[in-house]
Amino acid sequence: MTKKRVFLTHAPDMLANYYGPRAVAALRDMAEVVINPTGKVLDAEALAEAAAGAAIIVSDRLTPGYGAFFQKAPDLVAFLRCAVDIRNVDVDAASAQGILVTRATPGFIASVAELGFGMMIDLARGVSGAVGSYRAGLAPVPRTGRQLRGSTIGIIGYGAIGRTMADLAKAFGMRVLASDPYKTIGEEGVEQVSFETLLAEADFVICLVVATDATENLMNAAAFARMKPTAFFVNLSRGNLVDEAALAAALDAGQLAGAAMDVGRAPDQMPSLDLARRADVVATPHTGGLTPAAIEHQAFDTVGQVRALLAGEVPPGAVNSEAATRLGRLK
Numbered sequence: 099m100t101k102k103r104v105f106l107t108h109a110p111d112m113l114a115n116y117y118g119p120r121a122v123a124a125l126r127d128m129a130e131v132v133i134n135p136t137g138k139v140l141d142a143e144a145l146a147e148a149a150a151g152a153a154i155i156v157s158d159r160l161t162p163g164y165g166a167f168f169q170k171a172p173d174l175v176a177f178l179r180c181a182v183d184i185r186n187v188d189v190d191a192a193s194a195q196g197i198l199v200t201r202a203t204p205g206f207i208a209s210v211a212e213l214g215f216g217m218m219i220d221l222a223r224g225v226s227g228a229v230g231s232y233r234a235g236l237a238p239v240p241r242t243g244r245q246l247r248g249s250t251i252g253i254i255g256y257g258a259i260g261r262t263m264a265d266l267a268k269a270f271g272m273r274v275l276a277s278d279p280y281k282t283i284g285e286e287g288v289e290q291v292s293f294e295t296l297l298a299e300a301d302f303v304i305c306l307v308v309a310t311d312a313t314e315n316l317m318n319a320a321a322f323a324r325m326k327p328t329a330f331f332v333n334l335s336r337g338n339l340v341d342e343a344a345l346a347a348a349l350d351a352g353q354l355a356g357a358a359m360d361v362g363r364a365p366d367q368m369p370s371l372d373l374a375r376r377a378d379v380v381a382t383p384h385t386g387g388l389t390p391a392a393i394e395h396q397a398f399d400t401v402g403q404v405r406a407l408l409a410g411e412v413p414p415g416a417v418n419s420e421a422a423t424r425l426g427r428l429k
Contacts, residue, residue, distance in 0.1 A: 102428065104129040104404060105152035107145065107161040108180075109137050115388060116158060117180060121397035128408055129154070146170040153428060154407060156180055156400045160366055163187030168195045175424045176200065176407055178400045178415075185309075189418055196423035200403050200415040204258060205395020206387030210360075211262040213386045214334050215270075217358035218246065218302050220380045221330045227377065244301070244328075247271035252300025254293065254316075255307035255335065256281050263304060264288050275300055297324035302332060309336035317341065322348035330356050334386055337362040342370055349378050360386040 104125055108117055113133065125131045132152065134140060140148060142164035149155055151173050157163065159181040165188035168174070176198040179187060184201050192199045220226050223243035231238035251267045253260045256278035264285065267274045274288045275296045283290040297303060303325060307313050317331070318341040325331065331354055333340055342363060348354055358380040362369035367384050374381035387393070403413035410429050412419045 101128070101130045102154065102408060103152040104131050104154045104156060105149040106131065106133045106156045106158075107140060107149075108156075108158045109134055109139060109160075112158045112160065116393055117156075117397045118390075118393055121394065121401050124398070124401045125156070125404060128404060142167040142170070149174070154178060154404055156404070157187075159183060163189070163192060163199065165191030168192045168197055171195070171197070175427050176403075176413075176422070178403050178413075180396050180400050182396075184417065193418045193421035196421065198407075198412075198419060198422035198425060199417050200400075200413055201417060202396040202399035202415060205399070206389075206392040207258045207262050209389045209392040210259050210334050210386035211266060213360060213382065214259075214263055214304060214332055215246075215266055217332050217360075217380050217382075218251075218330065221302075221332075221356045221358055222246065222249075226380050249273070249301040250275060250299055251302045251304060252277070252291075252296035253304050253306060254278075254296065255305070256283055256290075257306060257308070259334065260304075260306045261285075263306075293321075294324060297321055298326070300329060301326070302330050305331070305333045305339055306335050307339055309338045314338055315341040315344075317345065319344040319347065322353050325354045327352055328355050330354065330358065332357070333359040333361055335361060337364070337367055337370070342373055346373060346376075349376065356380070360384055 134148060139160050145167050153173060153175045156178045163177050168191045174197050177192055178200045180202055182201055182204050187199055189199050224241055228238040247270055250273040252275040253263055254277050256276045264274050268287045275291050276283050276288050277291055277293045277296045305317060307316055316339045322344055356378040359369045360382045361367045361384055364370050369381040373379055403415060406413035407428055
């Protein structure tokens, strides 16, 4: 029996960093695998050409699910996103053509939470500043830092990463505040408070909110003004949640002591250079989920989805199964 064709959109760096050879090998055991030959992120026209004949596409997070592409993909049965975020996939356009769309589950929970604590310690103890001075051949001035034990962490958005950070914070001996209007938090050692109270009382404000139209610029000038001037702000979620001009102004005015971010409004959710270059900011290039365990979790989600599809099943992570009229082609 002829194997079905699976096309991976990943350019070489995305393939290495966000998919990995073990997942590719697992796909090749089941299907004819074609990997993006261009080395670039594909636009709708190029994707239609490169993926011609593919029944299944496994897409990296940088490659949109273009509405124009779905209209030019007569052979496509399923578009699998190797990420949780599918905001740049035109699900309605896929559904109109009978194409299934799926997403992966968040395997980066521990990885992101651990990075968050690394950032908190860096901010509180001036680690990056001291390292930068030493690497420049200068002796840094010793400065008093802040210990986590006895400090207050405020977690905005109490999902899986928020719960993990709360557990870690309790182990550090921190007071834990959480704000989430969509959750009722009953865990011991976690105080559910309003957004305003959290901003006013936390020493470390951790942003883990889901990015939607309603949360655009959630952290704005008014929010930063509520924070203590000794407090730190950490964004581990999405750059869309932060009014970057307001954050820069708050740092300039001494309304908060510093900030850290793994995300921003630069391409691919990278921190913006104007903020990342500041001495009072700690920034990493969207690497919160970039660990082998986290990468393989989502890659193997898509491997499992391909396996299910080839077995004639609707896979976990399907978001529009009721509209996926092409699924019968895989039988």
